[in-house]
Amino acid sequence: MDIKEIQNLIKFVAKSGASEVKLEMDDIKITIRTGSDDKGDSTTYVQQIPMNAPMAQAAPAAPQPTAAETTVEKVPVDESSKYVTIKSPIIGTFYRKPSPDKPVFVEVGTSIAEGDVLCVIEAMKLFNEIESEVSGKIVKVLVDDSSPVEFDQPLFLVDPS
Known part of the structure; x- marks a missing residue:
């Protein structure tokens, strides 16, 4: 080598x-x-x-x-039990921004509504917007920008309260 x-x-x-x-x-x-x-x-x-x-x-x-x-970070069971986990629906590359010169879709502490775009996942040269299934507040981003993700891999923790 x-x-x-x-x-x-x-x-x-x-x-x-x-x-x-x-x-x-x-x-x-x-x-x-x-x-x-x-x-x-x-x-x-x-x-x-x-x-x-x-x-x-x-x-x-x-x-x-x-x-x-x-790439998945482990979260203690008692801490994550009150949070909703948003998972990747596809395999691809995770991006927090719509393009390199734009701001990130969401940060920790951002309030989100159902249907808000949280990130994009690029698969086979197609950029797929990942929308929130719940309303709440982003507690943690579990994946680094430009990282590969697997199907059903946790991406975000959301506090629905």
């Missing part, structure tokens, strides 16, 4: 919203941690494993979760 591939991997992990990714290959071990609470700072550790003796064939490791599976 050359330096260019490592740089591309770091950029991909930073965009995906994953908090930590570990990659182990024959002679390289890479751990990438993104500081999701530190506003996008990332730390990368690259460790070269010495190859003195041939490595014994080990049983295949469990598959690593994909970046899309790790």
Whole structure:
């Protein structure tokens, strides 16, 4: 793995919203941690494993979760029980703005009504507006801008009261 591939991997992990990714290959071990609470700072550790003796064939490791599976933030059960979760109806790329030069659709604390546009999800070059199913107030945005999202992945927490 050359330096260019490592740089591309770091950029991909930073965009995906994953908090930590570990990659182990024959002679390289890479751990990438993104500081999701530190506003996008990332730390990368690259460790070269010495190859003195041939490595014994080990049983295949469990598959690593994909970046899309790790983008969802965990919310304590007692906190989320009073909130409505708005989920992604499709697979695609999540955008908080209608275009790069426009303001975001909603921020934390924004009051929304049923039918208000919350975000867009781009799938196969089509931008799909995601509308609110409930009225209330945005409590938390669960996905970073320009991140890949899966079907039924939580996007927003809304306080309906």
